[in-house]
Structure formats: C-alpha cells, structure tokens
Amino acid sequence: MGVAKAWRFSVISANLALLQHPNGNVLSNKHVCWRLRSSAGQQRKPISWSLVCGLMLFCLGLISLFTGHVASDLEWYSQRLVKRSLYFKLDGTTKGPIDIWKSDYAKYFYGCSKRGRKFPHAVREKSSRGYLLIAASGGLNQQRTGIADAVVVAKILNATLVVPELDHNSYWKDDSDFANIFDVNWFISYLAKDVTIVKRVPDKFMRSMDKPPYTMRVPRKSPPEYYLDQVLPILSRRHVLQLTKFDFRLANNIDEELQKLRCRANFHALRFTKPIQELGQKLVMRMREMGKRYIAVHLRFEPDMLAFSGCYFGGGDKERYELGEIRKRWDTLPDLSADGERRRGKCPLTPHEVGLMLRALGFSNDTYLYVASGEIYGGEETLRPLRELFPNFYTKEMLAKEELKPFLPYSSRLAAIDYIACDESDVFVTNNNGNMAKILAGRRRYMGHKRTIRPNAKRLSALFMERDQMDWDTFARKVKAVQRGFMGEPDEMRPGRGEFHEYPYSCICEKPLSEVTDKSGDPQSEQVIKWRKRSKEEESASLGDDNEESFPD
Numbered sequence: 001m002g003v004a005k006a007w008r009f010s011v012i013s014a015n016l017a018l019l020q021h022p023n024g025n026v027l028s029n030k031h032v033c034w035r036l037r038s039s040a041g042q043q044r045k046p047i048s049w050s051l052v053c054g055l056m057l058f059c060l061g062l063i064s065l066f067t068g069h070v071a072s073d074l075e076w077y078s079q080r081l082v083k084r085s086l087y088f089k090l091d092g093t094t095k096g097p098i099d100i101w102k103s104d105y106a107k108y109f110y111g112c113s114k115r116g117r118k119f120p121h122a123v124r125e126k127s128s129r130g131y132l133l134i135a136a137s138g139g140l141n142q143q144r145t146g147i148a149d150a151v152v153v154a155k156i157l158n159a160t161l162v163v164p165e166l167d168h169n170s171y172w173k174d175d176s177d178f179a180n181i182f183d184v185n186w187f188i189s190y191l192a193k194d195v196t197i198v199k200r201v202p203d204k205f206m207r208s209m210d211k212p213p214y215t216m217r218v219p220r221k222s223p224p225e226y227y228l229d230q231v232l233p234i235l236s237r238r239h240v241l242q243l244t245k246f247d248f249r250l251a252n253n254i255d256e257e258l259q260k261l262r263c264r265a266n267f268h269a270l271r272f273t274k275p276i277q278e279l280g281q282k283l284v285m286r287m288r289e290m291g292k293r294y295i296a297v298h299l300r301f302e303p304d305m306l307a308f309s310g311c312y313f314g315g316g317d318k319e320r321y322e323l324g325e326i327r328k329r330w331d332t333l334p335d336l337s338a339d340g341e342r343r344r345g346k347c348p349l350t351p352h353e354v355g356l357m358l359r360a361l362g363f364s365n366d367t368y369l370y371v372a373s374g375e376i377y378g379g380e381e382t383l384r385p386l387r388e389l390f391p392n393f394y395t396k397e398m399l400a401k402e403e404l405k406p407f408l409p410y411s412s413r414l415a416a417i418d419y420i421a422c423d424e425s426d427v428f429v430t431n432n433n434g435n436m437a438k439i440l441a442g443r444r445r446y447m448g449h450k451r452t453i454r455p456n457a458k459r460l461s462a463l464f465m466e467r468d469q470m471d472w473d474t475f476a477r478k479v480k481a482v483q484r485g486f487m488g489e490p491d492e493m494r495p496g497r498g499e500f501h502e503y504p505y506s507c508i509c510e511k512p513l514s515e516v517t518d519k520s521g522d523p524q525s526e527q528v529i530k531w532r533k534r535s536k537e538e539e540s541a542s543l544g545d546d547n548e549e550s551f552p553d
Helices: 002-019 029-041 049-067 074-084 140-157 184-190 203-207 224-238 256-269 274-290 303-309 316-327 338-343 351-361 379-389 411-423 435-446 457-465 472-482 523-541
Strands: 109-111 131-136 160-162 214-216 240-246 294-299 368-373 427-430 508-510
Touching: 131 140, 140 160, 140 224, 140 240, 140 256, 140 411, 140 435, 184 256, 214 224, 224 240, 256 435, 274 294, 274 368, 274 411, 294 351, 294 411, 294 435, 303 316, 338 457, 351 379, 351 457, 351 472, 368 379, 368 411, 411 435, 427 435, 457 472
Parallel strands: 131 160, 131 240, 214 240, 294 368, 294 427
Antiparallel strands: 109 508
C-alpha cells in the first residue's frame, strides 16, 4: 500500500507541476505538449522550480515503485522507525555488539495477560449454550495451540468446554490422555473465572440425547464471526458439539481481551503433571551443576521431516534415494528444487551448521549444550561435527537414563520433558520453524524475552556455501550481521506478524517509567525514558496514522 501511495503522490505532484503555468494559469494538455515539443527550439527561459520539484518527486516515485522503498509518508515513517530502532540504537549505533546470553532491553517489558475489568465472567454450566468437545491434532505443541484456542472458542460461544481429547492416531502414536500430560485440575481451576470446564459431559445429559453429538471440522484460521454464525446455531440446537482436527482453527488476529485469554490458557493454565515437572527440573538442575549457563538446541532432523522439506543435505546418492522413497508417502507434494528451497531459506540447518552459527556468534567451545531431538538422520555421524564444536554436549537420555525409562513409550511426555529443559535454558536455539520452536519462542518472550535465536536461514545458507572462500573472522562478522533481528530482542515482535502463539504482542507490556528508571543512573534507562517521552509527543502530534498495525516489511 505504501508503494502505491508513493507512486500516486509523485505522479500527481509531477502532473500538477507540468500543468501549472508560472503565472498561476492552468494549461490544457495540448498546451503542455506543445511547450515540451517546442522548448528546444525557443530561447532558453528561467527554470521553473515547480517543474523541477515535480520531476524530482516523479523520479522518487519511480525509485520507490521498483525498489519497494516508500518515498512518501515521511512523517509516518519517522515516528515508527524511531520506535523500531530503540533497542539496537539507544547507544547511537546499530553496529554495537549484542550480548549473546541475554537481551539488554528485556528488563523494560513484562508478560501481561490479566483479565480486564469488563471482560465477562464464565457462564455457569447450566446456563451455557451447550457442551463443546475438542479433538486436538498433531504432536504435543501443535495440540497445545489447539487447546489454548479451544478455551477462547468456548468463551466466544458461551459454551461449557469439556477437557480436550488428545490425538492418539497421528504420526506420534502416543495414547496419552490430557491428564497424563497436563495437570487437569489446575487447568480447570485456573480458568474458572473465564470459561466453565468439565472433565466429561454428564452421563444423565448424554442419556437424554436423541442423537449422538454432532461432529464438524471448521476451516483453518476461522474468525470469531464464523463461530457465531456457523457453529453457535448447531451448538444451540444439538447442545453437544465436537470439533475435530482442532489445530490452528482460530484466526490469528482477534480482540485483545480474547488474545489475553489465549495467553492465560497457554502460559499459565497448561501446567505439566508432577512427574513430568520433576524430571524436567532435574535435567535443568544437572545442567546447571555442570555449568552456570547452558544453551538448549532443538534439532529437527528426522528422516521424514527432511524428506518432506525437499532439501538436500550433502549425503550423495544414498541420501537422495532414501529421502526420495520416504517422500513418496505424500501423494500431493510438488516436485521441488533442492537448491531453490535452500536459497529461499526453507531448509532446516544441519547440526554442523547450527554449531558453526553458534561459534560465529561468539559462544565458546566450553559452552554447555542441551540437545532436544528425535531420531537424527545419519545418527552419530551427523551429530559428530556439532559435538566437536561443543564437547559439553548432553541429551535427556545422557542425563537421566534410568529415570527416563517410564516415559520412553510416550513421545508426547518425552517432548514435554524437553520442553521444560529448553524453556529453562539461558539461550534457546532451533534449526527449524516447527511448532515447538514457535511455541517456546512465544513463551520465552512472554516470560521476559529470554535469549531465543532463530536462524536467518535464507541469508545463512549463502554464507555456509561460501564458507571455504573466507577466513573465520570474516565469516563470523557476516553471521553476526545477518542474525541481527533474529536474536529474540523485544523489537522483533511486531503486531500482526507471524503466529500469535509465537509473537504474543497483546500480552507484552512496557514497564512504567518509574520502574524503568535505574537508581544507579544507568544511561540506558535514561535513554529509554527520553525516547518514550519523545515517542508520546510524536504520537499525539500525528494525523491519524496510529491505526496502522505494523511496520511495513
């Protein structure tokens, strides 16, 4: 839209300049054309500055059209660019070193999901529109998003939510129920003021029904209006309704109070059971006993995941054949160019590439790594380069071999243990953009913007391919440059960007100025205060541009 504005503004300005006579008379198109044709043969006249300015604006419009940079609305941009650069530019430079272990500006923000005073209280079970049954889908973290969204949908419908049913039939093949993974009593009590939740539909009510519960699947990313228009009438008529394959079935951008309810459900109500919590905390404690700080690396490098990506990872004909055979499981997958996918940043980093990125960012080889992963394609041979770069390499199997045995048959419970160890880490790194990476990134933002590194895969892939053509210092400098904006800083979270579960912008608040001020006279605090005051003054002087949701990309 900005490009269109710039183009329209420059063309109109140029036309006005061409049509405006120096004496103030408007010329017809005929006269304008005549003047342009005959100007070369006439005596040179004084330059019309309105014409020059018009032509300059016209050129700027062309530049903005072909480069994507908006040349108009300068006031709008100046206000937002000042805000956008706060975190990296408080010291007057965008090239200063970044603390690789924590964000310097995380202390100015906090997670805020408290219900508003006017937010309606939960409707009692007998007064609700009916019982809403939810069948979640996917792995643990995909189901987690579905459960949080189900709470919001129940609120929208004024329904009584039945504790969601977990997926037992997907690739993960885990027959765990909700109560095996999450503290169900805590879940019900924590959300009691918002939504009425029951463990099951009362038997007496079920026996009185003439027909079995109605089952339906709603489209992905459905807005609240869809639920009110299409789902509520069925629920009101049938009284018991089941929504199947419930993953990402609620729109990303909804009312702010409902977003905060999403956060309460995800970040507070979904608490793991005591056995999972205890073992997860034991892993964290054992990592910290060996080193005060540690990095958690979430590696997705399973054969099926690699096959699905359509990428090539350097394993020769053997790899191409094996992943090609696995890829045949999906009939609808298109033929992809492995090189093209890598250039587009669609390929997960290899364990070796993750290690190179971390070392280039400045993590030394005595740093402790907790690696959360499933089956690694190529096994120990694939992991060896990462182990050589970081010898202090640990997994849950290495830290709790005996204690882990009761959990081994259950992939979701194992994923929950990894979730805790990753969440509690000082730095979280991922080689992919999967559900666990997104969910943990959102939680770590909400819990204080703990350092969370996601690879800029598109830019890094080019560097990895050129690695042999540059020395280490040059490579490290370039990695640091391309990773700016991918280090979990507060300003990376922009309203409307990505999935809400990854960027929970409605649930992140700035601390009051009185709390921001550092009693020790921290110059960063003083700069933040000055910036906020200037920012508010600019906002109050703006001419209606505050309704824009996000920065243009």
